[in-house]
Amino acid sequence: MNHAQLTALGRALRLLGEHGEALSTDTPDTKLHEARADLRRALALLDESVTGAAPATRCPEHPNGPVDENAHDLCLLCETRRRSARRAEFNGPAMPARAADTTASSRYGVRSDRPQPQERWLPELWNGQEWQLCGTPRRDRHEAELYLTAQRRAPRAAMAYRLVHEFTDYEVLRVWGTPVKVDIEPLGNL
Secondary structure, eight states: OHHHHHHHHHHHHHHHHHHHHOOOOOOOOOHHHHHHHHHHHHHHHHHHOOSSOOOHHHOSTTTOOOOTTTTTBBBHHHHHHHHHHHHHHOOOOOOOOOOOTTTTOOOOOOOOGGGGOOEEEEEEEOOOSSSOOHHHHHHHHHHHHHHHHHTTSSSTOSSEEEEEEEEEEEEEEEEOOOOOOOOOOOGGGO
């Protein structure tokens, strides 16, 4: 999307927001027709600016990868990696490879052909309502803890931070601070 398209789309969406704020039970039909025309104009601008295909999966790593309907993120590649990690967890490590001349080739391949499960440390902060990612996922735990230490010393630090270990599943490793649920409505929704 170039700058002109971005500017025109932003202007059209802001105009739609103004239409939404002005809606009431006694809005005349002329205003509704005007809103419909502006909505069509915004959709046309959006159609012009979208260049790629819509993502087939909810996976940030493989948005247009093969689809597995049984996976929570619909990604066949990541689900295959998770399944192989679960299988290795129950069956133990694979047998060491023998010489190629003494064994027949397996239809499942060898261990080095399979994708390795990803292991990452996710730094998260408590925003008053829920935990949210506050930095890029790290491959090194020590580096992630140093990042969170720097975040806690920042002038506008959150009330709580935590480090989540992701290895085909999630496990909270450490929490700094105490997360408290904050009501976003003024005066406690009175």
